[in-house]
Amino acid sequence: MKTDLISLEGSDLSTEDLLRLYRNLLRVRLIEEAIAARYSAQEMRCPVHLSVGQEAAAVGACDPLTREDRIVSTHRCHGHYLAKGGDLTRMIAEIHGRATGCCGGRGGSMHLFDDDAGVVASVPIVGSSVPLGLGIALAFQQQGLPHVAVAFFGDGAVEEGALHESANLAVVHQLPLVFFLENNLYSVYTPLQDRQPERPLARFASAHELPVEEADGNDVLAVRRATAVAVERARQGEGPTLVAVNTYRWREHCGPAYDDHLGYRPEGELAKWQAACPVARFEKALTEAGLLSKEHQESFAAACAAEIETAFRVALQAPFPRPESATDHVYA
Amino acid sequence: MPEVDGKPKDRSKRILTGAQAIVEATEQAMERHPEVFLLGEGAQDPKGIFGTTTGLLERFGPQRVMEMPLAENAFTGMAIGAALMGQRPLVVHQRVEFSLLAMEQLLNNAAKMHYVSGGKHRVPLVIRVVVGRGWGQGPAHSQSLESLFSAVPGLKVVLPSNAADLKGLLLGAIEDDNPVVFIEHRWTHYATGHVPPGYAPLPLDGPRRLREGGDVTVVASSYMTLEALQAANALANQGIGVDLFDLRVARPLQLAEILASVARTGRLLTVDLGSSSFGLGAEIVARAASETFDSLKAAPRRLGLPDHPTPSSRALAEVFYIRSPQIGAAICDLVGAKPELRGQLEEELQAGRDDLPLDIPHPSFKGPF
Ligand SMILES: Cc1ncc(C[n+]2csc(CCOP(=O)(O)OP(=O)(O)O)c2C)c(N)n1
Ligand SMILES: [Mg+2]
Numbered sequence: 088m089k090t091d092l093i094s095l096e097g098s099d100l101s102t103e104d105l106l107r108l109y110r111n112l113l114r115v116r117l118i119e120e121a122i123a124a125r126y127s128a129q130e131m132r133c134p135v136h137l138s139v140g141q142e143a144a145a146v147g148a149c150d151p152l153t154r155e156d157r158i159v160s161t162h163r164c165h166g167h168y169l170a171k172g173g174d175l176t177r178m179i180a181e182i183h184g185r186a187t188g189c190c191g192g193r194g195g196s197m198h199l200f201d202d203d204a205g206v207v208a209s210v211p212i213v214g215s216s217v218p219l220g221l222g223i224a225l226a227f228q229q230q231g232l233p234h235v236a237v238a239f240f241g242d243g244a245v246e247e248g249a250l251h252e253s254a255n256l257a258v259v260h261q262l263p264l265v266f267f268l269e270n271n272l273y274s275v276y277t278p279l280q281d282r283q284p285e286r287p288l289a290r291f292a293s294a295h296e297l298p299v300e301e302a303d304g305n306d307v308l309a310v311r312r313a314t315a316v317a318v319e320r321a322r323q324g325e326g327p328t329l330v331a332v333n334t335y336r337w338r339e340h341c342g343p344a345y346d347d348h349l350g351y352r353p354e355g356e357l358a359k360w361q362a363a364c365p366v367a368r369f370e371k372a373l374t375e376a377g378l379l380s381k382e383h384q385e386s387f388a389a390a391c392a393a394e395i396e397t398a399f400r401v402a403l404q405a406p407f408p409r410p411e412s413a414t415d416h417v418y419a
Numbered sequence: 420m421p422e423v424d425g426k427p428k429d430r431s432k433r434i435l436t437g438a439q440a441i442v443e444a445t446e447q448a449m450e451r452h453p454e455v456f457l458l459g460e461g462a463q464d465p466k467g468i469f470g471t472t473t474g475l476l477e478r479f480g481p482q483r484v485m486e487m488p489l490a491e492n493a494f495t496g497m498a499i500g501a502a503l504m505g506q507r508p509l510v511v512h513q514r515v516e517f518s519l520l521a522m523e524q525l526l527n528n529a530a531k532m533h534y535v536s537g538g539k540h541r542v543p544l545v546i547r548v549v550v551g552r553g554w555g556q557g558p559a560h561s562q563s564l565e566s567l568f569s570a571v572p573g574l575k576v577v578l579p580s581n582a583a584d585l586k587g588l589l590l591g592a593i594e595d596d597n598p599v600v601f602i603e604h605r606w607t608h609y610a611t612g613h614v615p616p617g618y619a620p621l622p623l624d625g626p627r628r629l630r631e632g633g634d635v636t637v638v639a640s641s642y643m644t645l646e647a648l649q650a651a652n653a654l655a656n657q658g659i660g661v662d663l664f665d666l667r668v669a670r671p672l673q674l675a676e677i678l679a680s681v682a683r684t685g686r687l688l689t690v691d692l693g694s695s696s697f698g699l700g701a702e703i704v705a706r707a708a709s710e711t712f713d714s715l716k717a718a719p720r721r722l723g724l725p726d727h728p729t730p731s732s733r734a735l736a737e738v739f740y741i742r743s744p745q746i747g748a749a750i751c752d753l754v755g756a757k758p759e760l761r762g763q764l765e766e767e768l769q770a771g772r773d774d775l776p777l778d779i780p781h782p783s784f785k786g787p788f
Contacts, residue, residue: 126787132554132555132733132778133554133555133556133557133731133787134554134555134556134560134787135787184555184731184732184733184734184735185732188732190731191732192730192731192732192734192735193557193558193728193730193731193732193735194557194558194731195555195556195557195731195732196555197557197559197560198557198558198559198731210559211557211559211560212516212517212519212520212559213489214489243488243489244489246488246489246490247489247490247520248490248492248493248520274460274488274489275460275461275464276461276463276464276465276466277460277461277463277464277486281463281486282486282487282488282489283488341787342787343787349465349466350465351464351465407732407733407734407735408730408732408734408735409734410734410735410737410738412735413725413727413730413735413738413739414725414726414727417726417727417728
């Protein structure tokens with residue numbers, strides 16, 4: 088993990104692009120923190136897997152995508168959903184179990200989707216959404232469309248058979264799919280070294296002849312660059328790529344709190360990763376390059392805060408689904 | 420039980436939670452049988468899988484309390500292989516849905532080894548699976564799949580309802596020479612009760628009568644037994660006698676006592692943990708229809724989950740689950756009770772639970788899992 092300044096050099100992004108990335112990073116952070124802060128009110132009555140600390144992965148990965156490109160996500164889907172352009176109001180309403188939620192209250196936090204934004208599905212069974220990504224990519228190929236699918240997954244999913252079956256299939260059929268691996272070093276309380284051999288995690292890809300792009304997962308520009316290469320390859324018909332990034336989950340696996348007191352992570356590890364905060368690092372780089380003024384930053388934060396305030400207010404005022412509606416849509 | 424007046428606590432009347440009962444069973448089995456070992460994702464968790472594995476790692480070490488990667492089918496196959504060699508693996512899944520990734524090994528291998536080998540091979544394996552409920556667990560974290568497992572000959576399926584059975588039946592499952600799917604409803608982890616302190620495995624020998632009554636036979640399983648018991652108690656005060664059975668073991672299904680009861684009462688209600696369609700109740704009602712047809716005074720009834728996935732929102736989940744008021748009402752219908760009585764009973768049962776939100780098992784529960 089690096090804590091140094093993110094380098095803006097060699098980036099072909101305009102100031103506008105850079106500020107968009109920053110705003111998106113900050114927005115995901117503030118939304119997740121708002122959920123954490125309000126969870127104890129017991130209005131959000133479903134499990135939540137927050138992505139605080141992992142924002143650069145979601146934002147960097149989704150930035151090179153078009154609206155027509157599609158993503159699939161996991162139990163930890165808030166960041167991916169938001170970064171791909173998923174509707175905030177419908178997300179917050181879903182977590183509140185309201186009829187206006189993206190799943191009409193049927194899914195809760197772990198099943199977010201937004202068809203308008205290209206978020207096809209989030210699935211809370213580990214590894215389960217990766218094969219869906221294969222199918223989306225296959226459909227693009229069959230339909231002759233120039234779009235790309237991205238399947239997000241964590242280091243835990245690398246242990247699942249479905250992941251390796253999918254890697255093999257994607258390579259054999261040269262599918263336009265990006266396997267996006269967020270290695271946050273843990274599956275719930277279990278560290279990577281208790282589950283997998285010591286090795287660079289992305290090395291498994293070589294067994295499948297799956298090309299790899301690696302990046303510092305807390306450097307939004309590096310993530311963006313790596314993903315852009317993979318996306319371009321897929322778009323050109325050159326098949327799938329694994330994008331592997333290292334990052335870190337700050338809060339507990341599931342729920343709003345910090346849980347370092349449980350002792351499953353070495354002392355000081357969280358602090359080190361917090362020093363490499365994906366939001367603060369990028370903010371500093373932009374500030375030092377003279378691209379982001381204090382007023383600018385504050386107005387971004389204020390705009391996000393207002394948007395969040397509205398989303399929660401609207402969610403809390405929204406109706407619950409009618410009980411009779413529970414039987415709707417079992418079949419098409 | 421807390422100490423009273425500094426005197427040692429009465430060990431025979433100890434109250435444990437379901438979760439503590441599971442820990443105690445596991446601990447005693449591992450102590451007594453060196454071939455018993457625990458494996459699963461989170462087996463070494465600081466939170467001890469909802470407090471059901473607490474202290475085991477410290478006591479028995481990582482060789483016997485094995486943390487698993489996310490490789491459900493492979494570690495289930497590994498457990499089956501070890502069982503074939505005389506080990507006694509105890510697999511645990513924090514949600515039954517995760518075990519679906521291991522159905523292949525369980526159904527194709529575990530369930531058939533003994534049969535295919537002409538009785539030579541044994542698979543003494545226990546798979547603990549937890550059924551979630553409440554706090555918006557939603558479609559993929561709260562399914563009751565007992566009828567799926569029960570459809571497979573060669574598997575045994577156990578659904579304990581209380582702390583004493585969680586301990587005794589888990590010990591019984593570990594001692595059993597067959598693959599046993601041990602279905603734990605998440606809310607039974609909170610259920611408290613007297614649990615005998617000693618090593619006392621209960622054989623997987625079928626239902627238990629919890630209440631005697633002459634008017635109607637009710638068969639419930641797992642957590643639903645607790646709801647049915649509340650209804651039966653309230654009905655008893657109104658002079659309606661419920662012969663209440665806790666099914667306990669869904670496969671092999673041993674119905675002799677239940678069918679004898681139906682022959683006597685002429686009325687049958689089943690209360691499933693999972694869906695009513697294709698549920699355990701469907702099998703029980705079918706058997707009752709075939710074998711006690713002439714004694715039936717009313718058409719048997721089934722209660723269970725409706726035919727759709729579990730919605731996350733509490734507004735939808737509240738109407739999804741069967742609770743004691745509906746059970747009481749269904750029994751009133753079966754025995755032809757007066758509408759006033761039915762209404763009064765429903766109200767009484769409802770009032771008994773108004774102070775706790777319907778989507779949590781216990782006042783201490785604050786989410787999220
Ligand atoms: C098949 C399956 N097994 C177990 C679980 C329980 N579970 C939920 S999230 C999780 C951790 C997964 O770790 P990782 O893939 O690294 O994602 P992270 O939570 O770190 O983002 C586990 C074990 C599950 N949802 N699905
Ligand atoms: Mg992880």
